[in-house]
Amino acid sequence: MNELQSLLHQVAENASEADMTLLKDFLISIQKKQQNTSTTYLNAVLQMDIQFEQDTCIVTFPITPLSFNTFDKPHGGIIATVMDNAMGYLVNKDLRTEGKGAVTTNMNIHYVKAATQESLIATASYLHKGRQTLVLECSVTQPDGKRIAHATGSFFVINPPDSSK
Amino acid sequence: MNELQSLLHQVAENASEADMTLLKDFLISIQKKQQNTSTTYLNAVLQMDIQFEQDTCIVTFPITPLSFNTFDKPHGGIIATVMDNAMGYLVNKDLRTEGKGAVTTNMNIHYVKAATQESLIATASYLHKGRQTLVLECSVTQPDGKRIAHATGSFFVINPPDSSK
Amino acid sequence: MNELQSLLHQVAENASEADMTLLKDFLISIQKKQQNTSTTYLNAVLQMDIQFEQDTCIVTFPITPLSFNTFDKPHGGIIATVMDNAMGYLVNKDLRTEGKGAVTTNMNIHYVKAATQESLIATASYLHKGRQTLVLECSVTQPDGKRIAHATGSFFVINPPDSSK
Amino acid sequence: MNELQSLLHQVAENASEADMTLLKDFLISIQKKQQNTSTTYLNAVLQMDIQFEQDTCIVTFPITPLSFNTFDKPHGGIIATVMDNAMGYLVNKDLRTEGKGAVTTNMNIHYVKAATQESLIATASYLHKGRQTLVLECSVTQPDGKRIAHATGSFFVINPPDSSK
Numbered sequence: 001m002n003e004l005q006s007l008l009h010q011v012a013e014n015a016s017e018a019d020m021t022l023l024k025d026f027l028i029s030i031q032k033k034q035q036n037t038s039t040t041y042l043n044a045v046l047q048m049d050i051q052f053e054q055d056t057c058i059v060t061f062p063i064t065p066l067s068f069n070t071f072d073k074p075h076g077g078i079i080a081t082v083m084d085n086a087m088g089y090l091v092n093k094d095l096r097t098e099g100k101g102a103v104t105t106n107m108n109i110h111y112v113k114a115a116t117q118e119s120l121i122a123t124a125s126y127l128h129k130g131r132q133t134l135v136l137e138c139s140v141t142q143p144d145g146k147r148i149a150h151a152t153g154s155f156f157v158i159n160p161p162d163s164s165k
Numbered sequence: 166m167n168e169l170q171s172l173l174h175q176v177a178e179n180a181s182e183a184d185m186t187l188l189k190d191f192l193i194s195i196q197k198k199q200q201n202t203s204t205t206y207l208n209a210v211l212q213m214d215i216q217f218e219q220d221t222c223i224v225t226f227p228i229t230p231l232s233f234n235t236f237d238k239p240h241g242g243i244i245a246t247v248m249d250n251a252m253g254y255l256v257n258k259d260l261r262t263e264g265k266g267a268v269t270t271n272m273n274i275h276y277v278k279a280a281t282q283e284s285l286i287a288t289a290s291y292l293h294k295g296r297q298t299l300v301l302e303c304s305v306t307q308p309d310g311k312r313i314a315h316a317t318g319s320f321f322v323i324n325p326p327d328s329s330k
Numbered sequence: 331m332n333e334l335q336s337l338l339h340q341v342a343e344n345a346s347e348a349d350m351t352l353l354k355d356f357l358i359s360i361q362k363k364q365q366n367t368s369t370t371y372l373n374a375v376l377q378m379d380i381q382f383e384q385d386t387c388i389v390t391f392p393i394t395p396l397s398f399n400t401f402d403k404p405h406g407g408i409i410a411t412v413m414d415n416a417m418g419y420l421v422n423k424d425l426r427t428e429g430k431g432a433v434t435t436n437m438n439i440h441y442v443k444a445a446t447q448e449s450l451i452a453t454a455s456y457l458h459k460g461r462q463t464l465v466l467e468c469s470v471t472q473p474d475g476k477r478i479a480h481a482t483g484s485f486f487v488i489n490p491p492d493s494s495k
Numbered sequence: 496m497n498e499l500q501s502l503l504h505q506v507a508e509n510a511s512e513a514d515m516t517l518l519k520d521f522l523i524s525i526q527k528k529q530q531n532t533s534t535t536y537l538n539a540v541l542q543m544d545i546q547f548e549q550d551t552c553i554v555t556f557p558i559t560p561l562s563f564n565t566f567d568k569p570h571g572g573i574i575a576t577v578m579d580n581a582m583g584y585l586v587n588k589d590l591r592t593e594g595k596g597a598v599t600t601n602m603n604i605h606y607v608k609a610a611t612q613e614s615l616i617a618t619a620s621y622l623h624k625g626r627q628t629l630v631l632e633c634s635v636t637q638p639d640g641k642r643i644a645h646a647t648g649s650f651f652v653i654n655p656p657d658s659s660k
Contacts, residue, residue, distance in 0.1 A: 004185070007192045008173060014199045020169070022206060026191050027172045034179045041187060041231045042240055066206045070257075075207055076269045077246020084242045092235075104241045105628060106601050106649055108273040108438040110465045110482060112458035127469075127480050128442035132627075133600060133651065135440045135480065137467075139457075150457050150465065152440060152482060154601055154649070156628065270463060271436050271484055273603040275630045275647060277623035292634075292645050293607035297462075298435060298486065300605045300645065302632075304622075315622050315630065317605060317647060319436055319484065321463065334515070337522045338503060344529045350499070352536060356521050357502045364509045371517060371561045372570055396536045400587075405537055406599045407576020414572045422565075434571045438603040 018065045025064065048082065050089060057090035059122045063115060074115045076149075079122075079140055080107065083151045086124035087136040091155045102134060102155040109151040117142040132157050183230045190229065213247065215254060222255035224287045228280060239280045241314075244287075244305055245272065248316045251289035252301040256320045264324070267299060271319040282307040297322050348395045355394065378412065380419060387420035389452045393445060404445045406479075409452075409470055410437065413481045416454035417466040421485045432464060432485040439481040447472040462487050513560045520559065543577065545584060552585035554617045558610060569610045571644075574617075574635055575602065578646045581619035582631040586650045594654070597629060601649040612637040627652050 011019065029044035038044035046067070049060045059082050069075040084104055091102045124138040133156055140149040176184065194209035203209035211232070214225045224247050234240040249269055256267045289303040298321055305314040341349065359374035368374035376397070379390045389412050399405040414434055421432045454468040463486055470479040506514065524539035533539035541562070544555045554577050564570040579599055586597045619633040628651055635644040 004173065004177065004188060004192070005170070007189065007196075008169065011192050011195050011199070012169065015195070016199075019195050019199065023169060023191075023195060024172065026188075027169070027176050030176050030180070030184050030188060031172075034176070034181075034184065039235050040233055040240075041183075042233065042243070045231065066210065068205055068207065069253075070204050071266075071268075075205075075246060075249070076272065077242060077249045078207070080245035080249070080272070080274075081240060081242020084240070084245070088234075101236075103236070103279070104276050106273070106275055106440075107241065107245070108271070108482065108603055109245075110271050110457065110484060111269050112460065112463075112465055114268070127440065128477060130442065133442075135442055137480075147458060150467075150482065152438065152480065154440060271605075273438055273647065275601075275622065275649060277625065277628075277630055292605065293642055295607065298607075300607055302645075312623055315632075315647065317603065317645065319605060334503065334507065334518060334522070335500070337519065337526075338499065341522050341525050341529070342499065345525070346529075349525050349529065353499060353521075353525060354502065356518075357499070357506050360506050360510070360514050360518060361502075364506070364511075364514065369565050370563055370570075372563065372573070375561065396540065398535055398537065399583075400534050401596075401598075405535075405576060405579070406602065407572060407579045408537070410575035410579070410602070410604075411570060411572020414570070414575070418564075431566075433566070433609070434606050436603070436605050437571065437575070438601070439575075440601050441599050444598070 022064065022066055025066070042081070043085070046078065046082065048085065052090070052093060055125055057086045057093070057124045059086040059089070060119060062119045074120065076109070076111055079111070079120070079149050080109055080151070082120070082122045083107070083109065083124070083138040083140060083149065084153065086122040086138050087151070087153045088155070090124050090126070090136065091134055095157065100157055100159045102157050104153055105156045106154040107151055109149055111149045113146060113148050115142060115148050117144060119143060120148060127152065187229065187231055190231070207246070208250070211243065211247065213250065217255070217258060221288055221290045222251045222258070224251040224254070225284060227284045239285065241274070241276055244276070244285070244314050245274055245316070247285070247287045248272070248274065248289070248303040248305060248314065249318065251287040251303050252316070252318045253320070255289050255291070255301065256299055260322065265322055267320040267322050269318055270321045272316055274314055274316040276314045278311060278313050280307060280313050282309060284308060285313060292317065352394065352396055355396070372411070373415070376408065376412065378415065382420070382423060386453055386455045387416045387423070389416040389419070390449060392449045393447070404450065406439070406441055409441070409450070409479050410439055410481070412450070412452045413437070413439065413454070413468040413470060413479065414483065416452040417468050417481070417483045418485070420454050420456070420466065421464055425487065430487055430489045432487050434483055435486045436484040437481055439479055441479050443476060443478050445472060445478050447474060449473060450478060457482065517559065517561055520561070537576070538580070541573065541577065543580065547585070547588060551618055551620045552581045552588070554581040554584070555614060557614045558612070569615065571604070571606055574606070574615070574644050575604055575646070577615070577617045578602070578604065578619070578633040578635060578644065579648065581617040581633050582646070582648045583650070585619050585621070585631065586629055590652065595652055597650040597652050599648055600651045602646055604644055604646040606644050608641060608643050610637060610643050612639060614638060615643060622647065
């Protein structure tokens, strides 16, 4: 703990405003994980809000400097992470009732526009529900309605879901 | 700063070993960003080591609980992030000498095996170098040589590289 | 011509019903090409019917033994051909008014179900209209409404459209 | 037969050189199918030559006007057909010894250059051999060595191979 405090002091001395905000965000995200408000560190750190509506899953998340690529735009990999989550959560929510789960086997992403707003919304829905494989699509849009990216994904059903542990 | 210290105390009181390690890692990654050892927070946080060898870019990174999905395996989106980086770094390194840059327009990923080792290696190389578009491939392997994922990506040349800022 | 007649006789002597039907279909398709009812031999041979409705292009085609793979099902490549056409026709119809054209740079196809009916319908629409790149999607369904395949495609604008000739 | 002969006469009267060549090619391809030199009409019509070398499958085919798109270049769908075949033949050859087969579930294609030579060579090899899914890649090159297209494909194992009939 002393080591952490001393490290925090060093970092804080040279900290930009972004550094301080990210530090605070990170501490809060660890707290959320401790309180089981988030199922994974990654969800907590990316501040994902997850909603289910009928046959869709909608994940909203803020753009912070943590997600920036070298052009100070949201990194394509972070957008991929959130799309994979939106599709995967939808699939796993539906399969859990049957005692099953599913893993991503393929994801194809078209990046169509650099994001310019402060949050992004990923909306996932089904293209095909098979017994062994499922295919979904996911669009990422800004609050102004502009599409930033579009993905399709293949998921393979595993049984039981946590066999990999 | 007092707010941060108080938050750190709260978090530390309930912290698991993983929580403490991630906190320390995060503070060190902010420090690296301050010292310009990393170009982005994301690279620092994911602890990416980037090497160029001939016509390839090799990115190595450790698997920590920060990268875990709900099955405690490296998240497909994190693997996508590192592959996008490996391909993008190679492209941008080569274009920089011409005063240009490139952005990802398409990425297709096949996830073939759940990772079981403590680090992963992404190796990117060219499939096609066009004037306006470039196509690359990237494989992610474990230190034991097993392939975890394989991606192909399309990149579109922009001029100047930072026009988006 | 005598050579063709003699070849036709040889082929006809050993012909199955499918052989005879395909021969007749082929002769009719050459005729359609001669009469400019079809723009390409391939469209004529695959008997594609092309319709535009609002912002979509709908291509309908019959399944004949010519399209069969080794499992006597419509070949994935033939389905890809028709999807590429549906997306490409839509893009090129719209760009022609500006004196431009577009070529496919990427196509990703999910095959979700083996076709069981006698015709298929490919419906293409836009996901993104950019200045230099366009992204479309295309679903192939049976008359009974079941989805057989789903594709997304990237198209790159070229100017003039026939510069490649 | 009289109907076919009469149709052949009509077509021949207005035939261009390309028409006559395609007619002859088509008759020969039906003959090959009759003699079981080709397993499908499609292989015969596209004049595919299929070779296996170690862990690859190499399919060579001539570019004829039958394969042309509206720009008089080989149609992306025909290139997709041949790539799907090269990957599928490799997979099915290997699975047949176990009494199994496989179908394409996903194919992603990057088209990188318009073809300019008179034949194309598709070379398929493995990226991953799993128990239930296989991932392959396939490059299409010209005799001059230039790459025209690159694909990756996912295949799903079925047992027995002809269960779909």
